[in-house]
Amino acid sequence: xxIETLRWFNNRLEMIDQRILPAAFEYLSYYTAHSVAEGxxxxxxxxxxxxxxxxxxxxxxxxxxxxQLLPPGRGKVGMGVDSVNDSTPTLTLPLQGGGNGSVDFNxxxxxxxxxxxxxxxxAVNLFWALxxxxxxxxxxxxxxxxxxxxxxxxxxxxxxxxxxxINKAMGxxxxxxxxxxxxxxxxxxxxxxxxAGWGTALGVFRSAVEAGKKISVIADETRPxxxxxxxxxxxxxxxxxxxxxxxxxxxxHLMAHGEIDAVVVGTDRVAANGDVANKIGTxxxxxxxxxxxIPFYVACPLSTIDLNIASGKDIPIEExxxxxxxxxxxxxxxxxxxxxxxxxxxVTPAELVTGLITEKGVVLQPDVQGIRTLMxx
Amino acid sequence: xxIETLRWFNNRLEMIDQRILPAAFEYLSYYTAHSVAEGxxxxxxxxxxxxxxxxxxxxxxxxxxxxQLLPPGRGKVGMGVDSVNDSTPTLTLPLQGGGNGSVDFNxxxxxxxxxxxxxxxxAVNLFWALxxxxxxxxxxxxxxxxxxxxxxxxxxxxxxxxxxxINKAMGxxxxxxxxxxxxxxxxxxxxxxxxAGWGTALGVFRSAVEAGKKISVIADETRPxxxxxxxxxxxxxxxxxxxxxxxxxxxxHLMAHGEIDAVVVGTDRVAANGDVANKIGTxxxxxxxxxxxIPFYVACPLSTIDLNIASGKDIPIEExxxxxxxxxxxxxxxxxxxxxxxxxxxVTPAELVTGLITEKGVVLQPDVQGIRTLMxx
Numbered sequence: 001x002x003i004e005t006l007r008w009f010n011n012r013l014e015m016i017d018q019r020i021l022p023a024a025f026e027y028l029s030y031y032t033a034h035s036v037a038e039g040x041x042x043x044x045x046x047x048x049x050x051x052x053x054x055x056x057x058x059x060x061x062x063x064x065x066x067x068q069l070l071p072p073g074r075g076k077v078g079m080g081v082d083s084v085n086d087s088t089p090t091l092t093l094p095l096q097g098g099g100n101g102s103v104d105f106n107x108x109x110x111x112x113x114x115x116x117x118x119x120x121x122x123a124v125n126l127f128w129a130l131x132x133x134x135x136x137x138x139x140x141x142x143x144x145x146x147x148x149x150x151x152x153x154x155x156x157x158x159x160x161x162x163x164x165x166i167n168k169a170m171g172x173x174x175x176x177x178x179x180x181x182x183x184x185x186x187x188x189x190x191x192x193x194x195x196a197g198w199g200t201a202l203g204v205f206r207s208a209v210e211a212g213k214k215i216s217v218i219a220d221e222t223r224p225x226x227x228x229x230x231x232x233x234x235x236x237x238x239x240x241x242x243x244x245x246x247x248x249x250x251x252x253h254l255m256a257h258g259e260i261d262a263v264v265v266g267t268d269r270v271a272a273n274g275d276v277a278n279k280i281g282t283x284x285x286x287x288x289x290x291x292x293x294i295p296f297y298v299a300c301p302l303s304t305i306d307l308n309i310a311s312g313k314d315i316p317i318e319e320x321x322x323x324x325x326x327x328x329x330x331x332x333x334x335x336x337x338x339x340x341x342x343x344x345x346x347v348t349p350a351e352l353v354t355g356l357i358t359e360k361g362v363v364l365q366p367d368v369q370g371i372r373t374l375m376x377x
Numbered sequence: 378x379x380i381e382t383l384r385w386f387n388n389r390l391e392m393i394d395q396r397i398l399p400a401a402f403e404y405l406s407y408y409t410a411h412s413v414a415e416g417x418x419x420x421x422x423x424x425x426x427x428x429x430x431x432x433x434x435x436x437x438x439x440x441x442x443x444x445q446l447l448p449p450g451r452g453k454v455g456m457g458v459d460s461v462n463d464s465t466p467t468l469t470l471p472l473q474g475g476g477n478g479s480v481d482f483n484x485x486x487x488x489x490x491x492x493x494x495x496x497x498x499x500a501v502n503l504f505w506a507l508x509x510x511x512x513x514x515x516x517x518x519x520x521x522x523x524x525x526x527x528x529x530x531x532x533x534x535x536x537x538x539x540x541x542x543i544n545k546a547m548g549x550x551x552x553x554x555x556x557x558x559x560x561x562x563x564x565x566x567x568x569x570x571x572x573a574g575w576g577t578a579l580g581v582f583r584s585a586v587e588a589g590k591k592i593s594v595i596a597d598e599t600r601p602x603x604x605x606x607x608x609x610x611x612x613x614x615x616x617x618x619x620x621x622x623x624x625x626x627x628x629x630h631l632m633a634h635g636e637i638d639a640v641v642v643g644t645d646r647v648a649a650n651g652d653v654a655n656k657i658g659t660x661x662x663x664x665x666x667x668x669x670x671i672p673f674y675v676a677c678p679l680s681t682i683d684l685n686i687a688s689g690k691d692i693p694i695e696e697x698x699x700x701x702x703x704x705x706x707x708x709x710x711x712x713x714x715x716x717x718x719x720x721x722x723x724v725t726p727a728e729l730v731t732g733l734i735t736e737k738g739v740v741l742q743p744d745v746q747g748i749r750t751l752m753x754x
Contacts, residue, residue: 281626
């Protein structure tokens with residue numbers, strides 16, 4: 001089964017609702033930047049590369065929506081036209097423009113960018129995609145809103161297609177690192193569901209299998225959102241790649257018993273010095289891998305590397321709602337009255353990273369120099 | 378609120394049903410060794426010291442039950458008497474005795490011991506308590522079954538009372554190790570609910586607070602059975618000791634941010650060389666504590682030290698049902714078709730243990746010599 005995490009369908013963005021997987025498989029439709037931002041915030045879509053693609057479509061959708069409110073060739077009109085319906089009822093776009101009831105395309109677009117940028121703080125691909133879309137917008141600023149919208153939509157399509165090409169290139173580089181028969185641990189879901197398809201860490205597994213290697217996957221369940229138990233396990237079962245589920249606190253026991261040969265994870269942001277921000281719990285796995293001399297690889301498209309951030313301690317770490325830790329979905333088990341912490345990510349220092357797997361090749365023992373060299377290529 | 382995990386009430390053993398805490402607080406009644414064994418197996422009662430106390434009562438209950446089937450002074454009778462009802466419907470004791478329909482007190486007792494010993498393999502307190510009860514039984518073997526039963530019941534009462542005394546002694550030794558204001562991580566539940574009362578690790582926290590220290594507790598939720606989220610958080614809230622709940626994969630992040638000053642956990646078995654078996658995930662916490670130079674203490678009554686086991690690798694590790702990892706209780710979220718592992722315990726090597734807190738004092742940097750010296754005192 002080919003997993004299309006995001007797809008353009010009937011002039012709208014559709015995204016698999018990852019909150020209800022694997023119990024149900026369902027697409028939700030998106031027509032505005034605001035609803036896409038809410039989809040990112042509420043984790044309908046998650047995974048840094050997928051968030052980047054979703055944000056790009058969010059920009060394009062906003063341009064399409066605003067341009068449909070305007071007569072061809074105009075940047076500002078009265079508001080006497082119907083607003084396009086949005087499938088997510090909680091969000092409607094406040095139409096921008098000097099308070100006089102007119103639609104201002106540029107102001108509306110700026111609001112769209114702002115709302116998307118605020119949806120999740122840690123994933124750098126989000127900002128990377130928004131920056132790329134802004135540049136395209138600027139390059140066609142003299143054209144009509146309708147033309148701008150079409151150009152932005154084409155760019156979103158290209159970002160999606162590129163993401164899959166990049167994942168397959170990473171997959172090939174990463175697959176070469178895995179021995180035949182390797183038992184590989186992964187944390188969270190860096191799979192097709194975290195990207196436009198194929199996946200970063202799970203893309204490495206898919207590529208290894210495609211190359212004829214027998215591998216088996218150990219999936220941490222990844223509390224509190226359970227991406228490992230729900231999404232990684234589901235993806236691997238779909239692909240018939242052998243997969244074993246454990247709780248997050250079992251990885252050390254398995255490593256101590258020689259049952260794990262390598263670790264491959266994804267990432268939400270890599271600093272200029274090679275420090276890696278990824279789903280909470282990644283750091284623990286890296287520390288354990290180091291102790292047991294197990295290679296720890298991070299699959300990271302170049303769009304995830306943030307040269308503006310010197311080291312991991314400058315990466316903003318999102319703290320999510322305490323509700324997520326009380327239980328799962330509406331089923332709560334935690335004792336009443338307890339305080340709760342819910343940092344969604346942690347930072348793994350570069351010294352614990354055996355190699356960064358990128359679309360341009362593998363950077364072993366990543367550091368400032370290695371990453372600079374890679375980015376210059 | 379004084380938590381009585383196990384209590385003798387109306388000639389039966391009552392145990393708090395820890396599977397349904399904190400949503401409901403309820404006692405279940407036990408009349409036979411077989412039902413107590415089932416209560417241990419199904420985790421109505423858990424925690425090594427509490428399991429030991431429960432097993433002692435299981436032996437006493439069995440002796441009482443068998444002795445009631447016999448006329449005073451007889452060790453064998455016909456089966457024409459009613460069996461005592463048992464509150465747990467799935468288990469009835471097959472009455473022993475040469476196939477001729479007679480009740481054999483000794484054979485019945487042996488079956489009781491066997492069933493109790495098979496209930497959970499990792500907790501050494503179980504075997505310690507059974508051994509102690511057997512010695513008492515042997516010491517009064519010439520007396521009537523009724524007299525034997527009364528003697529065994531008295532011994533079970535003594536083991537319970539002793540457990541609380543031991544916990545308070547450990548608490549005093551452990552409290553001295555914690556600085557005022559310390560933020561202390563614990564894993565699983567080594568509390569009043571894991572003992573006859575007061576607790577081992579949580580007993581240290583109670584004693585520290587009683588001594589006037591301000592401490593705060595960070596509780597790992599402890600998948601899959603969630604003893605931290607359900608039981609430790611609940612106990613600390615009852616005591617008004619500040620407690621913060623995290624998922625098991627967040628401890629590393631908090632340590633890296635200087636938010637944890639010490640770790641105190643319980644144990645199910647300590648080998649002669651100081652290796653510590655405890656709830657799955659303890660090893661990961663110990664490895665992280667070592668990396669961050671955070672002291673890692675294990676609260677362990679002497680009954681938990683097993684000199685017959687040379688090192689941790691000889692400690693049997695119970696693998697529990699995969700159902701526990703699929704979700705929680707009847708709420709399952711794991712993808713269909715995934716394989717699952719569920720080791721219930723792991724081993725922390727002695728080199729990672731800063732100190733063993735026992736009722737006789739603290740053994741720093743435990744090793745064969747230190748433990749031998751302690752046990753000789």
